[in-house]
Amino acid sequence: MIQTQNKKIYKAVAETVKQVSSSSYFIEINCGEKINIKAGQFISIYCNGLTLRRPFSVYSNKNGKIGILFKERGKGTKYIKSLKTGDLIDIIGPLGNGFNIKDKKxxxxxxxxxxxxxxxxxxxxxxxxxxxxxxxxxxxxxxxxxxxxxxxxxxxxxxxxxxxxxxxxxxxxxxxxxxxxxxxxxxxxxxxxxxxxxxxxxxxxxxxMEKVMACGIGVCRGCVIDIKKDNKIVNATVCKDGPVFSGSEVVWR
Ligand SMILES: Cc1cc2nc3c(=O)[nH]c(=O)nc-3n(C[C@H](O)[C@H](O)[C@H](O)COP(=O)(O)OP(=O)(O)OC[C@H]3O[C@@H](n4cnc5c(N)ncnc54)[C@H](O)[C@@H]3O)c2cc1C
Ligand code: FES
The missing domain is CATH 3.40.50.80 (Nucleotide-binding domain of ferredoxin-NADP reductase (FNR) module)
Incomplete structure (x- = not known):
């Protein structure tokens, strides 16, 4: 898997915010510059005074605009849903390791x-x-x-x-x-x-994988899972080592 090198904080601008199903919403965030993102990587969004940023997978990435598709769950997602076109939004990303694309069916x-x-x-x-x-x-x-x-x-x-x-x-x-x-x-x-x-x-x-996250950058160890490595079971962080893992390396309980 490829280690993220281009993580950055963006003071971005909310563009389209719309409901796209009975329970999900789409927001497009204009970062003002083209960003290379691998599918499976995520961004973390500062949500209006909440201590912990909230992580979201990237759903689209076109012309400097990152799209996310999200469900409303609590305060953070309620805040994101309430954003209007032109509102400033503070994101960090891209984070984590995305899918390792192979030329295979x-x-x-x-x-x-x-x-x-x-x-x-x-x-x-x-x-x-x-x-x-x-x-x-x-x-x-x-x-x-x-x-x-x-x-x-x-x-x-x-x-x-x-x-x-x-x-x-x-x-x-x-x-x-x-x-x-x-x-x-x-x-x-x-x-x-x-x-x-x-x-x-x-x-x-x-x-x-998805785990409730605190820091989102591999520091707090709040998102660890067990994986198999060299015939041993070791911890891996979903936010930094993942979120994409090989299905065969995860210890399934
Ligand atoms: C790597 C990663 C990618 C994600 N991508 C997406 C995405 O593309 N779209 C999307 O809608 N959500 C995604 N999530 C989940 C998203 O981060 C949470 O829904 C969000 O943080 C909830 O924030 P909140 O303040 O609205 O709710 P909170 O007040 O934090 O929580 C409300 C309720 O939701 C539960 N909850 C919070 N986080 C999660 C979680 N990760 N999984 C299950 N239940 C949770 C809490 O336990 C609580 O019961 C992703 C999470 C991770 C770790
Ligand atoms: S959320 Fe802190 S280490 Fe993953």
Missing amino acids: SLLIGAGIGIAPISFLKSQLEERNITCIFAGGFLNKNEIPIGINIDKIYTDDGSYGGKGSIIDYIEGLINEYKPEIIYACGPLIVLKNIALAGQKHNVETQIA
């Missing part, structure tokens, strides 16, 4: 808001003409963000696409598309099932 899986970095990854794979298919899982059709380009959709309640959890479709997707690599982001249980299915079918997996 790729299966992309995103579940819930985990579709954000996966959608960005899809655009980066397509720019390189790498064959890929993007499967997304949602609770119901109202959760599917407007304008997102997903090839296969599954909803828990069957209101759009295949019915049921995307977990139930992982094996079928692998058998049907025969990917050489799987990239994924979503709830832990989805990532665990993808990593285990990858091991079973001998397919490489790269998964973007």
